Amino acid sequence: MEPFRAHATRKKAFPQAFQKILPLRNSLRPDKVRAARWWNPAPEETRERGQNLCRRGPVWSVPDVFRKSLFLALFLRCRPGENGVRGGPVAQDRFERSDVMMNLNVHAREERNCGAEGGAGMGGDAAVPREVRCDANASGNGCPGTDDVPCPRVRRGTETLKEGLARMQVGGVIMDVTNAEQARIAESAGAVAVMALDRVPSELRKAGGVARMAAPERILEIREAVSIPVMAKARIGHFVEAQILEALGVDCIDESEVLTPADEEVHIDKHAFSVPFVCGCRNLGEALRRIAEGAAMIRTKGEAGTGNVVEAVRHVRAVARDLRRVLAADGEELVSLARELGVPVAQLLRCREAGRLPVVQFAAGGIATPADAALMMRLGCDGVFVGSGIFTSSDPRRRAEAIVEAVAHYDDPSVLARVSSGIGEAMAGTDVRRLAPEERLQERGV
Amino acid sequence: MTVRIGVVAFQGAWGEHLRLLERLGTEGFPLRSGPLPEDLAGVVLPGGESTVIGRHLAASGLSAALAAGIDAGLPALGTCAGAILLARRLEGPAPEGRIPRVPFLVRRNAWGGGAPQSGTQRDSFEGVLSWNDGQSSRGVFIRAPRFDEPEEGVTVLARFGEEPVALRWRNLFVAAFHPELDGGGPLHSLFLDACRRFGSNAAVPRRA
Numbered sequence: 001m002e003p004f005r006a007h008a009t010r011k012k013a014f015p016q017a018f019q020k021i022l023p024l025r026n027s028l029r030p031d032k033v034r035a036a037r038w039w040n041p042a043p044e045e046t047r048e049r050g051q052n053l054c055r056r057g058p059v060w061s062v063p064d065v066f067r068k069s070l071f072l073a074l075f076l077r078c079r080p081g082e083n084g085v086r087g088g089p090v091a092q093d094r095f096e097r098s099d100v101m102m103n104l105n106v107h108a109r110e111e112r113n114c115g116a117e118g119g120a121g122m123g124g125d126a127a128v129p130r131e132v133r134c135d136a137n138a139s140g141n142g143c144p145g146t147d148d149v150p151c152p153r154v155r156r157g158t159e160t161l162k163e164g165l166a167r168m169q170v171g172g173v174i175m176d177v178t179n180a181e182q183a184r185i186a187e188s189a190g191a192v193a194v195m196a197l198d199r200v201p202s203e204l205r206k207a208g209g210v211a212r213m214a215a216p217e218r219i220l221e222i223r224e225a226v227s228i229p230v231m232a233k234a235r236i237g238h239f240v241e242a243q244i245l246e247a248l249g250v251d252c253i254d255e256s257e258v259l260t261p262a263d264e265e266v267h268i269d270k271h272a273f274s275v276p277f278v279c280g281c282r283n284l285g286e287a288l289r290r291i292a293e294g295a296a297m298i299r300t301k302g303e304a305g306t307g308n309v310v311e312a313v314r315h316v317r318a319v320a321r322d323l324r325r326v327l328a329a330d331g332e333e334l335v336s337l338a339r340e341l342g343v344p345v346a347q348l349l350r351c352r353e354a355g356r357l358p359v360v361q362f363a364a365g366g367i368a369t370p371a372d373a374a375l376m377m378r379l380g381c382d383g384v385f386v387g388s389g390i391f392t393s394s395d396p397r398r399r400a401e402a403i404v405e406a407v408a409h410y411d412d413p414s415v416l417a418r419v420s421s422g423i424g425e426a427m428a429g430t431d432v433r434r435l436a437p438e439e440r441l442q443e444r445g446v
Numbered sequence: 447m448t449v450r451i452g453v454v455a456f457q458g459a460w461g462e463h464l465r466l467l468e469r470l471g472t473e474g475f476p477l478r479s480g481p482l483p484e485d486l487a488g489v490v491l492p493g494g495e496s497t498v499i500g501r502h503l504a505a506s507g508l509s510a511a512l513a514a515g516i517d518a519g520l521p522a523l524g525t526c527a528g529a530i531l532l533a534r535r536l537e538g539p540a541p542e543g544r545i546p547r548v549p550f551l552v553r554r555n556a557w558g559g560g561a562p563q564s565g566t567q568r569d570s571f572e573g574v575l576s577w578n579d580g581q582s583s584r585g586v587f588i589r590a591p592r593f594d595e596p597e598e599g600v601t602v603l604a605r606f607g608e609e610p611v612a613l614r615w616r617n618l619f620v621a622a623f624h625p626e627l628d629g630g631g632p633l634h635s636l637f638l639d640a641c642r643r644f645g646s647n648a649a650v651p652r653r654a
Contacts, residue, residue: 154571154572154573155571155572155573156568156569156570156571156572158572160572160586160627160628161567161570161571161572161586161588164459164570164586164588164624164627165567165570165588165589167458167459167461167462167627168458168459168493168494168495168526168527168588168589169494169495170457170458170459170460170461170494171455171456171457171458171460171494172457172458172494172495172498187497190497190498190501190502191498192457192494192495192498193495223566227497227538227539227554227555228495228497228498229495229566229567229589230566246568249566249567249568250566250567251566251567251589252567274567274568275567275568276567404498404501405505408456408457408478408502409478
């Protein structure tokens, strides 16, 4: 299907006022394409063209106009900067995305996702009508799925698969590597995945200049060397780098502040990809904005390449503090809390449903010792990224093994004492307070 | 009757398995070291990275304890990485700490169609499984292994197309997909049946 034409059809069907809030609506329910249908049922002609839609479940009886005015009344209220509601610069960024892009991406998702039932425990939403969509009827046949037999179409790149990959990493250590040799060391030491890079963050810091995506041949070399998942970093907002990484068969993309940002306002629309993304955050607002954009995994930003864990601790504590407020809040306080954090209300509801961040949360940025790793686990992280900490230390293999052990037995000080001894010198490290403001990577991408 | 089921909880989706067991009305608890508790009625090896889980199984001594338990008839369920650890034969380098019991050949990350272990996240998929009792359900395959050459005594419980994706051998169940991400389904009812039977026979000598 040709997405531009579909967008044009949709544009024609709605007055300008509705167009304006489309991106807002999408940001509220990024993982629920069905919501798009609820607001905007497919016009007859697109259905006849064989657009992938076969619908089951309850038929909506609420009149169209009523539904739409409900949407308007609800969501214009919480749109920052309008109707007398003040929004911070952060919130403003979030909502200033173009209609065109969001609409295109909704279509990309519809095509990929046949049936949109959320995975168990992954934010299934009872308020959305159950609707199963597939493109089996593109050839003129109806969808073969019934109430008892699920639609037989194979689906790829769904939210369940993307968040599922992240869930498989829980309790593990993801290590930065720059060549096949290091990747093999990481795998045999028990890394759960490797991050393929040209240079580790501390070297990037020293080198200066523009830091970009790693060279494809390096990523492929590393992928050949190991059987565990391979991740790679793309610059913030550089969706073409991300597409290249996806085409290379990378298992997960890190939209990372460690590289020089390509876009200072807009992040990559991660729903449009079939590979999962991991993104950094300093607080709950950043975390939930990234999740709303489609991140399947969240990590703290910390201060990469310093070997100093202080910023990662600050960030994970900030997320936990805001999360406690969200979980304790009265239902009616949620909208103002959403405004304050600069995030969609739906994401706060997802947090409350899960009782935590709705996706896997790792620690990253400055972790250099087994004790650092265990500290981050004790603070509630699901696993850790270790960047420069391993391969700039004196004995990378033993340090890597020790950090893996420390993450698995983080609450057993006797194990931690054992694995912390005899692993050589840790990386030197930097006092974060001595960094000039422009050297602080964490300020990138809010 | 409620039975207690241990979930090997070093790395991977053990949290999802615990939540699922709770939802199915069974008591699950994380298992990180031996010896096995007396009232253990079943054990789950979750999805994750087989190399990492195997490493921890070996280092903690749980691997040997579980092997002894399984030989005495303890039911076990291995999903994805767990299935790799329970398979008797393995293509490519073998992780440490395996409990090689179920007689079939497992190929890791093998849904890519290319060279061995060439499967990536791009090749992960959700598809419909047909169970041998006529049911069908959805299966979530994430960098999944492929099952091959099941030997005598192995029952193929479910297929995706022609491919066997869930097997049973005596009291051991293996699946290439992730029932823990998808609400359990037929595999869990079979596994829990086996656990209940094992739990109620706990007084009699446990010889397979």
